Amino acid sequence: MSELKRITGGKGVDHAVDTTAVPALLTRALDAPAIRGVIVLVGAAAAGTTVPFEIGESLMKGWTFKTVIEGSAVPQVFIPRLVELWQQGRFPFDELVQTYELKEIDQAFADSVGGAAVKPVVVF
Missing domain, CATH: 3.40.50.720 (NAD(P)-binding Rossmann-like Domain)
Known part of the structure; x- marks a missing residue:
């Protein structure tokens, strides 16, 4: 059992x-x-x-x-709702995203695993 x-x-x-x-x-x-x-x-x-x-x-x-x-969200409903919440100042999207240059990709992964970044985004 x-x-x-x-x-x-x-x-x-x-x-x-x-x-x-x-x-x-x-x-x-x-x-x-x-x-x-x-x-x-x-x-x-x-x-x-x-x-x-x-x-x-x-x-x-x-x-x-x-x-x-x-x-299991419906993107056509969920994404506009997130935008609406962000516009109301109730969804701090800007505070969740941290950007990294391509040469910093290893650091982005490390920060994601370690919790230093909620949503690492690599920009190139």
Whole structure:
């Protein structure tokens, strides 16, 4: 029995979110959903990456597997809303972006990993 099933008394979880896209971890998450549970993949896996899952018990559970891209937002709605919030001074876009010259690309990656930059943008 998985740790998540143990913690939930064998019922499983209503929602599991995988941000790693590591096949071994996602395979373990596939054992976690409760009846009608949802597993969400947010992490980006390389094209061709596969994850096996057991069909029989899955049919009995009726769980859902969902991928999320850009928060599942509708760009035609989401982007104008962000612009509106920015114009109102409620979305500090300017404070989130840090620009780097192409020769500083290694520093941009380092700042992103280390948390010094929220959104590094390389300009060339």
